[in-house]
Amino acid sequence: MLKSTFTPIFWVLTPKPKPPKLPPQAITNTFFTSSTTHVRHNAPLNPTTPPPPSSAYIHLPFCRKRCHYCDFPIVALGSASTQTNDDPRVSNYIHWLCREISATNVDQPADASTITPLKTVYFGGGTPSLVPPRMVASVLDTLRLKFGLREDAEISMEMDPGTFDAEKMREMVVLGVNRVSLGVQAFQEELLRACGRAHGLKEVHEAIDVVKLCGVENWSIDLISSLPHQTSEMWEESLRLAIESQPTHVSVYDLQIEQGTKFGRLYSPGEFPMPSETQSAEFYKMASRMLSDANYNHYEISSYCKSGYECKHNFIYWKNKPFYGFGLGSTSFVGGLRFSRPRKVNDYINFVQNLENGLVNSSVKGHISGKDTIMDVVMLSLRTAQGIDLKSFQESFGSSVVLSLLEAYKPYVESGLVVCLDEHRRTIRIDDLNSSLSKTNAEGRVAYIRLSDPEGFLLSNELIALAFGVIDSWKDMPPYKEAEAT
Amino acid sequence: MGYLSKASKTLRQSNYLSLLCNSNFNFNPLTNRITHERFSVTRALLCSQTRQNSTTREKSTIDLSQYPKELVRNFSIIAHVDHGKSTLADRLLELTGTIKKGHGQPQYLDKLQVERERGITVKAQTATMFYKHGVNGDDCSDGKESPKFLLNLIDTPGHVDFSYEVSRSLAACQGVLLVVDAAQGVQAQTVANFYLAFESNLTIVPVINKIDQPTADPDRVKAQLKSMFDLDPSDVLLTSAKTGEGLQQILPAVIERIPAPPGRSDSPLRMLLLDSYYDEYKGVICHVAVVDGVLRKGDKISSAATGQSYEASDIGIMHPELTPTGILLTGQVGYVVSGMRSTKEARVGDTIYHTRSTVEPLPGFKPAKHMVFSGLYPADGSDFEALNHAIERLTCNDASVSIAKETSTALGLGFRCGFLGLLHMDVFHQRLEQEYGAHVISTVPTVPYIFEFHDGSKLEVQNPASLPSNPKHKVTACWEPTVLATIIIPSEYVGPVITLVSERRGQQLEYSFIDSQRVFMKYRLPLREIVVDFYNELKSITSGYASFDYEDSDYQQADMVKLDILLNGQPVDAMATIVHSAKAYRVGRELTEKLKGVLDRQMFEVNIQAAIGSKIIARETISAMRKNVLAKCYGGDITRKRKLLEKQKEGKKRMKRVGSVDIPQEAFHELLKVS
CATH class of the missing domain: 3.20.20.70 (Aldolase class I)
Incomplete structure (x- = not known):
């Protein structure tokens, strides 16, 4: 109760009006700082109400x-x-x-x-x-x-x-x-x-x-x-x-x-x-x-x-933030639910009538599953030059998935498709990455993972699908390992 | 125990089939009359058949003691594939009223789906029939009661892979019906089967079947039988199992020409184990032939092969389904249920005897010999447990497969399976898929080689990966198994066939004409050379007219080398093969080209190499993928894009990985096609 009452207040108070000509760094950073809070809201362990769309x-x-x-x-x-x-x-x-x-x-x-x-x-x-x-x-x-x-x-x-x-x-x-x-x-x-x-x-x-x-x-x-x-x-x-x-x-x-x-x-x-x-x-x-x-x-x-x-x-x-969608075929993302409207005019008119009569609700409260969120966040973040903000990512999804992601991407860091950056957005050299990966807090030093421009972006589907694979296997261990144990 | 109850579930299908057949068993005078008219049989047969039916009605009280061995005939039907063996068996079962015409499913004795689809017999089956026949030209019209005979039809597998099983089944027979297609004439399997029967001193009743075909030429086939096997043309029976023509001569010929079983009823019990299968409710059911003595329900019996003892808790005959009789007498064939837990305890060819007696085991028992090996892996790595269960359940019914767990870096956990031969392997794969729904990747089949090293040590290699690529000691010699192959072809195909066989390192042993149009050839061939795709190629270059059969022969010395396949420098263990050194370059080139065709482009360049030891003999390169990007991503696309990428991820998951190279499953299937 408390949270749902307070979240919107928080959201009204925090936005700083942004001058249009802020340097890109400042803007993207602001985006990602606030996304931390939001992503955590969607995480499976904290299924609280996300803020309403703006x-x-x-x-x-x-x-x-x-x-x-x-x-x-x-x-x-x-x-x-x-x-x-x-x-x-x-x-x-x-x-x-x-x-x-x-x-x-x-x-x-x-x-x-x-x-x-x-x-x-x-x-x-x-x-x-x-x-x-x-x-x-x-x-x-x-x-x-x-x-x-x-x-x-x-x-x-x-x-x-x-x-x-x-x-x-x-x-x-x-x-x-x-x-x-x-x-x-x-x-x-x-x-x-x-x-x-x-x-x-x-x-x-x-x-x-x-x-x-x-x-x-x-x-x-x-x-x-x-x-x-x-x-x-x-x-x-x-x-x-x-x-x-x-x-x-x-x-x-x-x-x-x-x-x-x-x-x-x-x-x-x-x-x-x-x-x-x-x-x-x-x-x-x-x-x-x-x-x-x-x-x-x-x-x-x-x-x-x-x-x-x-x-x-x-x-x-x-940034995987909520948004309203209105009109033929449009999609909204409200309350953790992605909802697509009918693509034909007559169906759309029916939909609006039903909406008015309370027969449909395009913003049903339902929390998106943790796996869906993590995949959306990975897919969308890797499309941007900013990349995945590991700090907020780790807070939401834990450090083990970050480590396995780094491990899976290592060959591609080596071949230059993936870039690891520290908190000041300086590129981490592969040798440094190797030595920090062997230490326990490797994910602490790498602050961002992004795809390189243009080679990494060009293969983004492959690289994102690879990350999906990591997320998948992180969720459920491969059964043949169990077989070995018995 | 948990495992046994799981096994039984999968057998429900076959059990269901038997229920179907049983229900057809009710006496129905109407169908019976129709049967008579359709067959337009002689009065004598009509008469005897009516009696058969009354026997059927009283089947619950069959008294086997009425059938001393003089009234018993044990016979088998042998034929080349598709020459009509199963249909003829169906007709004989109908003729004796053992099954009802038009009610049971066709190919009654072929119970497995794979048997029906391929028209082959894999498991031996027996069926007991009763048939009234007046010896010396008597028939039932003279009022004198003709004696009733007990006829056991022992259906054997026809293929060479099962030649040991066939030889054991034949050991329980005194005669065979040698069935030959009236149009196709003598074929390779006819020859092999004839010699099996001939060497076992069995009476051979030649039957030319399918005489209703427009292209039938019985006289030509008679001439072939005479020239090939010295069978007297006047002894040959002409039939059409399809129209029923000539069928009435068969059982009288069986009774008159084939001798009664020779065993001694006063000797201690000796039974030959013919085959076994696993039943959901009863456990292991063994098909047996009583050679000497008498078996009674409740008897304590022992196996000569394993030394284990059992109690014969249920015995009877297959008429055509399990029919308890409480007793089996000398010369009779039936089933025994004795509380065996697995068919592995029931070894084909084993001798079963009374526990406290001492007997000489029947001759000819051999343990199964595995000639073809291949790795079986779950198509999806996570399905190992499912595959494990499927294999355990299937081997419960087919104990002739050897199974050992193995691990491949490319394919994960799987099994190395040994088979009696190629068909056996195929059938095993097919049954795994059809009866147990398993999806498997099979590695290129291989044969057992023997390698000798410089230090004198020897290694039997059933998996090419287990042979070191750079052994500590030099290989000094290698032996490979060979076969004696029989090939029969129309004479116009001799040229291409000889070319094919010499490419496969064959050595001609015999060459002769069966008649003016057909050539008979005998070759010694390395088994390895026929393991992959030989028969298909033979059929294709002879427009399907070639017939081919083989029997195992000796090991011969050969210059074999291990061929490794490397992806970006990493050997793919599951793709290693052993090839003859003279062919290594060609095979290496073919394999790398094939792989180039089936591997997808990856985010980096992929080098495909074939190597002998450290020497690279063939090389292909797949350049790196240039672009895979979804260039636009609006709010409305997010779900769709994610689904696309998840699909891509699922695709990757199904792939096997060596180093960082993803290998699609099709790659393994494709490699099977390279000899």
């Missing part, structure tokens, strides 16, 4: 047409639809979306003055920039009414070239949108066409101009590597043009061919016209090199930013 993801599913690689829950309006003011499909959806937000059960203290206001809001899609600003305003109003919204909240919106002009951009800024993620994907007309984008190169340049003209300081360019027919010259050009546009953030996504997409039917990974595994590894390395040379920090596997411009909302995901 982030919300809003799914705005409308697109002019579906891109060939996309398997997201979207609603294609038709290529002609650049103006959606009067489209009933859009207004109807926004109506249900607001009803969902309003009907959501909130585990907030009764005293409204201690409520946790939202610190980040992310409009993802789909193409959120297709939605008329007045409708975005109604969503933000609903959020404000329900949860509160901090003055300095990060409000991001994914925007696609060809779906907004300066006027629309200005209206969005007035509403509070202060971070734009621009879906450029490529700087080559033929590649934009090949992946079924609804815009051309001209619209890309126009959109960049509009964003800068409207004074959006914090904005990102999204690029996709390993597109069919993409050459290394094209990729270099895309990176160069992106850097020349001077965004504060660049996201580089390596194309995944998903089943059920047009690409899934046409292509297989690594086979012509898709780049080979070696080529696409080279693309990844080229991005890492060029963007680092241009002073972008490679702070997560697919994310780069100028100092202080990390996407705070995405960091919520990578």
